[in-house]
Amino acid sequence: MILLVLSLIAAALHAAIVFAAAPLLTGIITKFRARLLGRPGAPVLQPYRDLAKFLAKTPILPDTATQLYQAWPFAALAATGTAALLIPSFTLGMATAKLSDFITLIGLFAVARAATMLAGLETGFGFGGAGAGRDALFGIFAEAALLVLVLIFVLIAGNPTVDGIAEFFRDNHTGISVSLGFALAAMLAIAVTETGRIPADNPAGHLELAMVHEAMLLEYSGRYLALFHYAGMLRLIAWFSLIASIFCPFGMADAGNPLSWPAGLILFAGKMLVLAAGLALFEVSTAKMRVFRVPEFLGVAMLLGLLSGVFLFVATRLGG
Amino acid sequence: VIHTLTLPIGLPGQGMHLGIDPLSMLFLLILAPQIIAVAIGPDRKSPLFWAFILGMILAVIAADAFALILGFELMSAASWLLVLRGDRRPATLYAGIAMFSGACLIPALFLPAGSLAFALILLGAGAKAGLAPLHAWLPRAHPAPPAGISALMSGGMVKVALYVIIRYGFVDLAGAMQPWWGTALIIAGAASVLIGGLRAALEVELKTILACSTVEHVGLIAVGLGIALRAQAAGDQNLATLALQGALLCAVAHALFKPLLFLGAGAVKHATGTTSLDWLGGLIRGMPKLGYLMLAGCAGMAALPLGPGFAPAFLLLHATIAAAATGGILGRIGFTALLAILGLSAALALAAGTRIIGIGFLGRPRTLRAAAAEEADTPALAGMALLAICAIPVALTPGLVLFMMQPVIAELIPGAAPVPLSYAPLPLAVLLVAIGAAAWAVLRRFGARGEREARAWAGGFGRPPPWLPFGDPLTQPSATGFAEPIQRAMGATILGAKMLDPGETYLLEPLRRLNLRFTRAAERIRRATIRQRLAFVFGALVVFLLALGISGG
Numbered sequence: 001m002i003l004l005v006l007s008l009i010a011a012a013l014h015a016a017i018v019f020a021a022a023p024l025l026t027g028i029i030t031k032f033r034a035r036l037l038g039r040p041g042a043p044v045l046q047p048y049r050d051l052a053k054f055l056a057k058t059p060i061l062p063d064t065a066t067q068l069y070q071a072w073p074f075a076a077l078a079a080t081g082t083a084a085l086l087i088p089s090f091t092l093g094m095a096t097a098k099l100s101d102f103i104t105l106i107g108l109f110a111v112a113r114a115a116t117m118l119a120g121l122e123t124g125f126g127f128g129g130a131g132a133g134r135d136a137l138f139g140i141f142a143e144a145a146l147l148v149l150v151l152i153f154v155l156i157a158g159n160p161t162v163d164g165i166a167e168f169f170r171d172n173h174t175g176i177s178v179s180l181g182f183a184l185a186a187m188l189a190i191a192v193t194e195t196g197r198i199p200a201d202n203p204a205g206h207l208e209l210a211m212v213h214e215a216m217l218l219e220y221s222g223r224y225l226a227l228f229h230y231a232g233m234l235r236l237i238a239w240f241s242l243i244a245s246i247f248c249p250f251g252m253a254d255a256g257n258p259l260s261w262p263a264g265l266i267l268f269a270g271k272m273l274v275l276a277a278g279l280a281l282f283e284v285s286t287a288k289m290r291v292f293r294v295p296e297f298l299g300v301a302m303l304l305g306l307l308s309g310v311f312l313f314v315a316t317r318l319g320g
Numbered sequence: 321v322i323h324t325l326t327l328p329i330g331l332p333g334q335g336m337h338l339g340i341d342p343l344s345m346l347f348l349l350i351l352a353p354q355i356i357a358v359a360i361g362p363d364r365k366s367p368l369f370w371a372f373i374l375g376m377i378l379a380v381i382a383a384d385a386f387a388l389i390l391g392f393e394l395m396s397a398a399s400w401l402l403v404l405r406g407d408r409r410p411a412t413l414y415a416g417i418a419m420f421s422g423a424c425l426i427p428a429l430f431l432p433a434g435s436l437a438f439a440l441i442l443l444g445a446g447a448k449a450g451l452a453p454l455h456a457w458l459p460r461a462h463p464a465p466p467a468g469i470s471a472l473m474s475g476g477m478v479k480v481a482l483y484v485i486i487r488y489g490f491v492d493l494a495g496a497m498q499p500w501w502g503t504a505l506i507i508a509g510a511a512s513v514l515i516g517g518l519r520a521a522l523e524v525e526l527k528t529i530l531a532c533s534t535v536e537h538v539g540l541i542a543v544g545l546g547i548a549l550r551a552q553a554a555g556d557q558n559l560a561t562l563a564l565q566g567a568l569l570c571a572v573a574h575a576l577f578k579p580l581l582f583l584g585a586g587a588v589k590h591a592t593g594t595t596s597l598d599w600l601g602g603l604i605r606g607m608p609k610l611g612y613l614m615l616a617g618c619a620g621m622a623a624l625p626l627g628p629g630f631a632p633a634f635l636l637l638h639a640t641i642a643a644a645a646t647g648g649i650l651g652r653i654g655f656t657a658l659l660a661i662l663g664l665s666a667a668l669a670l671a672a673g674t675r676i677i678g679i680g681f682l683g684r685p686r687t688l689r690a691a692a693a694e695e696a697d698t699p700a701l702a703g704m705a706l707l708a709i710c711a712i713p714v715a716l717t718p719g720l721v722l723f724m725m726q727p728v729i730a731e732l733i734p735g736a737a738p739v740p741l742s743y744a745p746l747p748l749a750v751l752l753v754a755i756g757a758a759a760w761a762v763l764r765r766f767g768a769r770g771e772r773e774a775r776a777w778a779g780g781f782g783r784p785p786p787w788l789p790f791g792d793p794l795t796q797p798s799a800t801g802f803a804e805p806i807q808r809a810m811g812a813t814i815l816g817a818k819m820l821d822p823g824e825t826y827l828l829e830p831l832r833r834l835n836l837r838f839t840r841a842a843e844r845i846r847r848a849t850i851r852q853r854l855a856f857v858f859g860a861l862v863v864f865l866l867a868l869g870i871s872g873g
Contacts, residue, residue, distance in 0.1 A: 055763070086751075114670055143664070
């Protein structure tokens with residue numbers, strides 16, 4: 001009983017942290033990037049101000065929009081938010097642990113993607129359609145590569161939930177294996193594409209020919225745009241938490257042991273900062289690639305995943 | 321429990337046996353909603369239509385090989401005539417495939433249980449189900465007849481063919497089961513999944529898209545059945561149960577959302593005179609009810625969570641992962657590649673579903689007819705709504721549906737323990753709704769009130785001339801344009817520059833060339849002069865005598 005209550009409290013705390021800190025994470029990455037480029041950069045709280053600004057503005061509905069125009073941002077936010085809720089952050093064993101099946105998460109990301117694509121096609125203007133078509137293409141390769149990685153994790157950990165995988169990697173010293181190294185590289189490539197960062201897409205860019213994610217939102221404004229932006233921030237923190245909990249579950253707390261929570265929280269913040277710094281460094285040191293290079297980039301990720309699988313099978317064969 | 325009934329008609333002295341066991345019950349239940357939905361739909365119900373339905377039902381409740389063949393061939397013949405009424409061109413191809421499948425099935429049912437019998441059944445029923453490489457006819461023939469018939473062909477007829485594979489693979493030939501049966505099914509299924517998914521994302525005709533997606537789903541079911549057969553031949557009952565659950569649930573879900581989408585395509589055709597996505601657009605304004613139903617159907621087709629298509633996909637993916645944990649190293653690598661193919665096709669299905677809704681139902685109308693489309697008739701909507709309501713339990717309580725399917729699984733895998741489903745849609749739905757409601761409340765509390773309508777920015781294009789009330793259709797993305805990135809990155813590799821199905825390029829086209837060569841040869845013989853004929857007869861006589869002399873010593 002007390003365990004159940006604790007796991008519920010942990011889940012609530014997790015939800016509060018993730019939902020509150022998502023804009024902060026985006027602000028920190030932007031700040032890091034600006035500093036690396038030699039600019040002072042906007043304050044880290046700027047994303048909150050942007051969201052407040054969008055909220056305060058009256059949305060403008062395009063005359064060619066249909067009655068579903070308002071539904072897409074809610075669908076995208078709800079799906080991304082659910083995924084962010086299910087992915088553990090500072091602790092394992094939350095009340096939502098059973099639900100955090102990796103394939104369900106992929107499905108939730110697919111819902112968010114579909115809602116964003118439909119938002120792009122909503123008013124029937126060229127950029128939105130082009131962005132949606134490109135996003136569909138990215139999704140195909142990203143999803144295939146991600147599923148191969150899921151296979152690796154599930155086979156190593158023997159558990160299909162993110163929570164179980166993280167717990168296995170935290171408690172068992174699997175060591176540094178070639179398989180997991182390849183899997184990490186592939187996972188990072190997928191994460192960069194899925195969150196729409198350089199080199200796959202540019203979140204700050206408004207160069208029409210190269211836009212993907214932003215292109216689909218061009219006809220949105222006011223509070224609906226705020227929902228889409230917030231969903232994007234949630235997606236970023238969700239992917240960061242996912243990578244951190246699978247590849248660096250070190251120090252994650254147990255929901256049943258509240259004394260371990262503070263350490264877990266501090267470590268979580270540390271991991272997020274390190275990942276943010278890493279992403280910022282990666283972004284300033286690479287150029288955005290052409291749209292049709294991205295499938296090749298993801299194809300390499302898929303190949304790495306397959307190789308990782310082959311190494312895993314060979315290793316189990318040799319070990320067993 | 322098998323209830324059997326002997327009819328005094330049929331083979332002389334033996335009659336005809338009909339029976340219902342859990343497996344036939346399941347397939348009857350799969351057929352029932354779509355038959356009712358089409359029957360209350362707006363299409364004209366000719367005697368042929370009822371013959372087609374009778375054939376499907378007879379094939380499913382047959383308890384002997386004669387009744388099965390009778391039902392199967394009745395279904396084939398009636399559907400051929402129905403296709404012929406719709407469009408003459410694919411009907412010939414369809415008749416050829418139907419004859420091929422009959423020619424494979426009839427001997428197979430009377431052969432002793434063994435690999436040869438299974439191979440023939442796989443060829444015969446697989447051709448009828450649209451399993452690669454014998455699938456190229458399906459995207460041509462299924463869209464040809466009126467929408468109701470298309471719905472039954474895609475939702476029902478391919479299921480009957482799969483039923484034959486299940487009935488013989490798991491029950492009647494179970495004694496001679498070999499692991500390679502499963503491997504063959506998996507390979508054929510994986511090829512169907514990839515080709516069907518890719519073509520569904522590239523085609524422009526709505527009904528052709530749906531037919532290609534049927535190829536994909538048949539492939540998914542075949543993959544599940546294949547994994548189950550392999551696992552059972554290897555004695556791994558848990559894996560076999562998991563895979564079989566996925567395959568059967570996929571059959572149930574597909575039999576609900578695919579007829580729904582086909583009926584919707586029929587309503588679109590009725591309202592606008594076309595089903596080409598490039599001539600539609602903005603339909604959800606004029607036909608909102610149809611639009612919402614199509615949205616639900618596309619969510620099922622794209623295997624989105626909380627839709628009917630997700631639980632089967634979830635089970636099949638987990639079965640593939642579990643299969644990769646067993647067996648030899650080549651098999652494991654094969655299953656990893658299979659998982660990548662399933663992932664590709666899931667995202668392709670998402671692209672296809674998004675494209676149907678986004679290009680056809682959202683955006684601006686591309687033609688005046690699309691702009692003037694009015695809501696579909698009540699019968700069509702009622703049929704679609706029935707299917708959508710039947711899909712709710714599959715979407716939200718798949719665990720319950722699987723529990724009710726347990727007798728079927730126990731029949732196919734004797735001694736199987738139920739494997740609980742680890743996907744729980746209801747809590748997910750609660751979370752999704754809670755987050756959506758919270759977002760709505762925040763917007764309401766802190767956001768600016770009201771909205772203002774203005775002309776769309778539309779990429780900065782100037783105001784369209786007055787004779788284009790919905791803007792220039794050329795300035796909005798077309799179905800082809802939306803799929804262009806996919807075509808460039810994948811389609812060109814798999815389908816070639818001409819966008820031809822590999823089943824056509826490598827199977828039908830060589831057959832067509834062979835046919836042409838034989839025809840030419842026959843024509844040459846027919847046109848031979850009297851001297852050539854005499855010379856031929858003389859030569860034949862010499863050869864015959866020589867052969868006689870040599871063999872006689």
